[in-house]
Amino acid sequence: MFDWLFTDDWFPKFDWRWDYAWEILPRLIEATGNTLIAAAAGYLIALVLGLAFALAQRSQNRILTFFVREFVEFIRSTPLLLQIFFIFYVGPQFGITLSPWVSGMIAIGLHYSCYLSEVYRGGIDSVPKGQWEAATALNMTTAQTYKRLIIPQAIPPAIPGLGNYLVGIFKDTPMLSVIGVAELIHTANAIGSETWRYLEAYTIVGVIFLALSLPAAGLIRAFEGFVRRKLGM
Amino acid sequence: MDDLSGFPLKIVGENSPMVSFKRVRKAYGSLVVLDDLDLDVAAGEMVSVIGPSGSGKTTVLRMLMTLEKINGGVIYVDGKPLTHMAQGDKLVPASEKHLRARRSDIGMCFQHFNLFPHMTAIQNCMEGPVQVLGLSKGEARDRGEELLELVGMADKKDQHPSRLSGGQQQRVAIARALAMRPKVMLFDEVTSALDPEVIGEVTNVIRKLVSEHNLTMLMVTHQMGFARDISDRVCFFYGGKIEEQGPPAELFGNPRRERTQQFLSAVKEAV
Numbered sequence: 285m286f287d288w289l290f291t292d293d294w295f296p297k298f299d300w301r302w303d304y305a306w307e308i309l310p311r312l313i314e315a316t317g318n319t320l321i322a323a324a325a326g327y328l329i330a331l332v333l334g335l336a337f338a339l340a341q342r343s344q345n346r347i348l349t350f351f352v353r354e355f356v357e358f359i360r361s362t363p364l365l366l367q368i369f370f371i372f373y374v375g376p377q378f379g380i381t382l383s384p385w386v387s388g389m390i391a392i393g394l395h396y397s398c399y400l401s402e403v404y405r406g407g408i409d410s411v412p413k414g415q416w417e418a419a420t421a422l423n424m425t426t427a428q429t430y431k432r433l434i435i436p437q438a439i440p441p442a443i444p445g446l447g448n449y450l451v452g453i454f455k456d457t458p459m460l461s462v463i464g465v466a467e468l469i470h471t472a473n474a475i476g477s478e479t480w481r482y483l484e485a486y487t488i489v490g491v492i493f494l495a496l497s498l499p500a501a502g503l504i505r506a507f508e509g510f511v512r513r514k515l516g517m
Numbered sequence: 518m519d520d521l522s523g524f525p526l527k528i529v530g531e532n533s534p535m536v537s538f539k540r541v542r543k544a545y546g547s548l549v550v551l552d553d554l555d556l557d558v559a560a561g562e563m564v565s566v567i568g569p570s571g572s573g574k575t576t577v578l579r580m581l582m583t584l585e586k587i588n589g590g591v592i593y594v595d596g597k598p599l600t601h602m603a604q605g606d607k608l609v610p611a612s613e614k615h616l617r618a619r620r621s622d623i624g625m626c627f628q629h630f631n632l633f634p635h636m637t638a639i640q641n642c643m644e645g646p647v648q649v650l651g652l653s654k655g656e657a658r659d660r661g662e663e664l665l666e667l668v669g670m671a672d673k674k675d676q677h678p679s680r681l682s683g684g685q686q687q688r689v690a691i692a693r694a695l696a697m698r699p700k701v702m703l704f705d706e707v708t709s710a711l712d713p714e715v716i717g718e719v720t721n722v723i724r725k726l727v728s729e730h731n732l733t734m735l736m737v738t739h740q741m742g743f744a745r746d747i748s749d750r751v752c753f754f755y756g757g758k759i760e761e762q763g764p765p766a767e768l769f770g771n772p773r774r775e776r777t778q779q780f781l782s783a784v785k786e787a788v
Contacts, residue, residue, distance in 0.1 A: 414631035417584050421625040422645035422697060423617060432648060436635050515635035516677030
């Protein structure tokens, strides 16, 4: 009586084709390179800008602090996709025409810098007040204190948070496909629309993301341990 | 800020004090911590500050180190105003630049050492001289090694603070402060966070400083025996004022004020 369950017309055919998978693999591996470049470039921008935002939010200059804090809140409260569209499509109306790659890197770097600035802030706040007082007693300037004492001590506790956002940025790079950056999803879409076979391409993309994300947590922890040892903490 | 017209622009004269608090006031909101404090410390003098907690004794040091803002009065160091600066013939609150210029006369050691945990002992001692005084790394290293030798920490110079005991950390902190060649050294309860068996190694270093170096020192302490031994003068603080002061033999041996007597007998009972 359950025969109908096993008929082909009811159950979609699961026909995975290895030969086809092999055929598209090189293109997807190449796109993996682009994904990694996008993630790395975006992350570098975010690391630098994030620190700048964190320091600006702690500055004595009330106006600077106010604008940076509002900006960070604004970016964090609006979708990344909207920011990508805005820079790429609205920019030209103001005479700023950027390539998909450049727009994408700016959008993703800016977006994540706002999250990273909060991580940095947490790290900076975790440095005991006594360190600031010792710096004053040695007559160090604020800039010297940040550079020599506070930031080196703020980094190790921030590494897990910074690392999480590295994985986050990596998994958000597919958003760049909407403006034509040839990363993994964009390439998988292209492959799919050429042959009307999506199964293999999307599956491989999923496996690639999984394979690269999974070891990240362990590597980040190892890196944190390495930095702590290096700083003697 | 109150009227500062009565305060001199500088203190001159042969016997002018190294440190001079003139009608210094500090309050947190309505809580008055220091109430019109007058305190002079002569060059080369060792002054101990004792008193119950909340009496304002640590605040004295923190204001002298410019870690706290002053609410009234003026502090002079080496005859020149520290908390204020001359503008024409008037005193105005010090700018950050003025503070940086005047602060170099003062060094401080803290209850919790506050060593830089990411630097070794010698790096801790080199940081100020290299970054602030502009010494070369070689010069700063020589100076730092000499001072670590003085505090008996030469053999641990390449250790990070996390590998050192409390007493050892405090000795490195003393070397770090001395590396800046201050005229005035402040010790803020430097033995309070230490295990009893290592207190001696820190007090011995301070003893050595008193006997061999002509530093002006202000020390907040709970160790009455130590204060009695090494101080030129002891100040008993109560309620933001100096209740009684004098040579240690006199203050400990024959306290005149009732509050001093009460405090000293309470401390004695606790020991």
